[in-house]
Amino acid sequence: MRILEIAGICVVALLALLFAIFFRRRLLRLGGGTIRLQVRINTIVPGRGWSTGVGQFVGDELRFHRMFSLAIRPKRILDRRSLRVEERRLPAGPERLTMPGHWVVLRCRTAGVDVEIAMADTTATGFLSWLEAGPPRDPGSLRGNPVFGPRPIEG
Template identity: 35%
Template sequence: MPLWWWLVDSLLFVVVLLVLLVVGLLVRGRLLARSGGAFDMSVTRGADARAQGWMHGLAVYGETELRWFRTFSLSWRPRYRFTRGDVQVDGRREPVGDEVHAIHPGHLIVGTKHSSGVQQFAMSPNALTGLLSWLESSPPGQRVNNVL
């Protein structure tokens, strides 16, 4: 078999793998979103207004925690878990500078304190309203740490 056949076969194999990867990402995202209470949310561990460090993801509400999954990952385990009583929300702002291009259009940036090291969330205004409502609706006796 000539060398160029091996190259064509190898290229075809790589293309098939890439298509399977994209299909896997799409199926995973759809199945996570079907569980209900899912919205787009980006996170960063940095506290300053820079584009570097932002990660796109999907946040899914649970009964007592908000689970955050990276968009470009095949893992079924959340990257971060934000327990309702341990999340402190502090202020909101519009993205500035290069941040405008690092997060989804129309998203607001919210400062947060959490043991995971995540210091900022970026989400739509409607998702922020839902998050604040979810945090405030904790069962009696649990502390609520949202300040806006």
């Protein structure tokens, strides 16, 4: 009888954990402005290290929350003012096994750090529009960065 009680408690705890994860995900999506995406957290092994999650647009930030996490704070925050897309490519090698076929990988640069994000092709179009639609900069601030492609050559 004792084994059944322990098994029952474990099943209830597992169900409560799953409920908490999916309830958190539902709360994130409730406010709108969310997308499904993957962010490459680890680059040690080529093609691996992707983390699935929900991207939430809040003002000038894209906040990445891991899918299977109980954390309230986002794992990564990408600021639109310093984010620049360097490359757009299709998943290659082992990435093709972890992503749907219609997804693209964007290699971005923000504050001197490279970040790779993957999302559906149609979502990437909206993401690039969001980047371009940022507010105009002050005339005395840093020069604007192109959203896609190399930086212009200064001379």
